[in-house]
Amino acid sequence: MLKMKVLLLLFSVTCHVALATYTNGGLVPNGNFEEPPTPSCLDGTKLTCPDAIPHWKTSGTVEYIKSGQKQGDMLLVVPEGSYAVRLGNDDTIKQTITDLTPGMTYSITFSAARTCAQQEKVKVAVSPNSEASDSGEFPIQTMYSSNGWDMYSWAFVAESSEVDISILNPVVDKEDGACGPLIDAIALKALPPVRRTEGNLIRNGNFESGPYIMPNASSGVLVPSNLQDDHCPLIGWMVTSLKAVKYVDFDHFFVPVGNRAVELIAGRESIIAQMVRTTPGRVYDLTFAVGDASNSCEGTMVVEAFAGKESFKVPYESSGNGGFKRAKLRFTATSPLTRVRFLSSYYAMKSDHSGSLCGPVVDDVKLVAVNTPMHKPQHKHA
Ligand SMILES: [Ca+2]
Numbered sequence: 001m002l003k004m005k006v007l008l009l010l011f012s013v014t015c016h017v018a019l020a021t022y023t024n025g026g027l028v029p030n031g032n033f034e035e036p037p038t039p040s041c042l043d044g045t046k047l048t049c050p051d052a053i054p055h056w057k058t059s060g061t062v063e064y065i066k067s068g069q070k071q072g073d074m075l076l077v078v079p080e081g082s083y084a085v086r087l088g089n090d091d092t093i094k095q096t097i098t099d100l101t102p103g104m105t106y107s108i109t110f111s112a113a114r115t116c117a118q119q120e121k122v123k124v125a126v127s128p129n130s131e132a133s134d135s136g137e138f139p140i141q142t143m144y145s146s147n148g149w150d151m152y153s154w155a156f157v158a159e160s161s162e163v164d165i166s167i168l169n170p171v172v173d174k175e176d177g178a179c180g181p182l183i184d185a186i187a188l189k190a191l192p193p194v195r196r197t198e199g200n201l202i203r204n205g206n207f208e209s210g211p212y213i214m215p216n217a218s219s220g221v222l223v224p225s226n227l228q229d230d231h232c233p234l235i236g237w238m239v240t241s242l243k244a245v246k247y248v249d250f251d252h253f254f255v256p257v258g259n260r261a262v263e264l265i266a267g268r269e270s271i272i273a274q275m276v277r278t279t280p281g282r283v284y285d286l287t288f289a290v291g292d293a294s295n296s297c298e299g300t301m302v303v304e305a306f307a308g309k310e311s312f313k314v315p316y317e318s319s320g321n322g323g324f325k326r327a328k329l330r331f332t333a334t335s336p337l338t339r340v341r342f343l344s345s346y347y348a349m350k351s352d353h354s355g356s357l358c359g360p361v362v363d364d365v366k367l368v369a370v371n372t373p374m375h376k377p378q379h380k381h382a
């Protein structure tokens with residue numbers, strides 16, 4: 001009997017571990033490249049075997065870069081620990097991730113640093129993938145953080161328990177191969193569906209469900225633009241603008257409510273949006289918090305909130321030290337689907353002379369139907 005109990009306990013523990021893969025997020029095996037390549041597979045910094053780095057497969061002339069290495073006069077910055085890889089033209093790194101839950105959405109977070117002034121791009125893809133040419137593309141010529149590298153995120157739905165994740169450097173034009181981006185700190189996080197909380201028609205209005213943020217990374221995570229719904233790691237939301245928004249955490253920033261919020265870092269080019277089911281003629285209140293992330297982003301900021309055709313400007317005076325105010329937009333829905341979106345009217349730059357873009361923070365978004373007798377839907381006779 002006791003043996004049976006022990007076996008059952010072991011079974012449930014094993015099941016729990018298998019189901020809990022990446023529940024709290026974390027690096028993929030050797031996702032930070034700190035486990036070194038086989039020495040015989042290194043020619044200077046160049047990897048000469050496709051399986052030189054433990055857990056990874058590489059193609060092309062991927063380089064293994066040590067922190068402090070020089071490229072001409074430039075000191076190469078490694079995002080995490082002491083080592084990272086550099087992807088030359090058309091180079092790819094790939095890993096097969098196991099024990100994923102089919103049907104579950106996962107976010108990928110990775111760090112990238114450009115090594116030249118030219119335009120650089122990084123592409124992320126997963127396989128199996130029933131959609132053709134369904135990959136994420138990340139332009140990395142705009143640096144948002146002041147330490148020389150940024151964290152990027154993307155999401156995918158696992159179509160199998162085993163998924164190949166590839167990161168590649170597509171050739172934009174014939175350029176210097178030594179200019180390829182440095183890649184480091186590749187992590188995953190499971191993003192289960194987020195239910196609407198009672199009365200609130202917005203999903204994930206508090207932004208608590210989003211991409212993994214490395215505990216020691218103080219720069220926030222970029223959520224790139226123009227992602228299709230199933231690739232946006234901010235569950236429920238879309239980034240519908242040309243530029244990214246930044247996902248910020250309580251450990252390193254001021255966050256109005258809970259542990260996560262969104263910083264609109266690129267003025268009118270940084271837009272988050274969500275489609276909400278509404279009843280035409282019915283009155284709704286859109287409420288939200290506007291603040292600053294305590295990241296030296298000072299001055300007058302304005303957040304514009306849109307609900308369908310209605311819009312509303314919320315000014316916020318930032319001292320750069322954190323804080324927020326609440327705002328409310330009351331509107332009458334004119335359509336069965338209302339697009340709620342937020343943008344920042346102005347561009348802002350940090351006052352720390354880093355030249356980094358920054359902006360207002362949006363959090364705690366709620367859309368609630370208002371029961372006012374004055375605004376009862378008007379029933380028209382056909
Ligand atoms: Ca590393």
Ligand SMILES: [Ca+2]
Nearest residue numbers: 206257258260
């Ligand atoms: Ca929040």
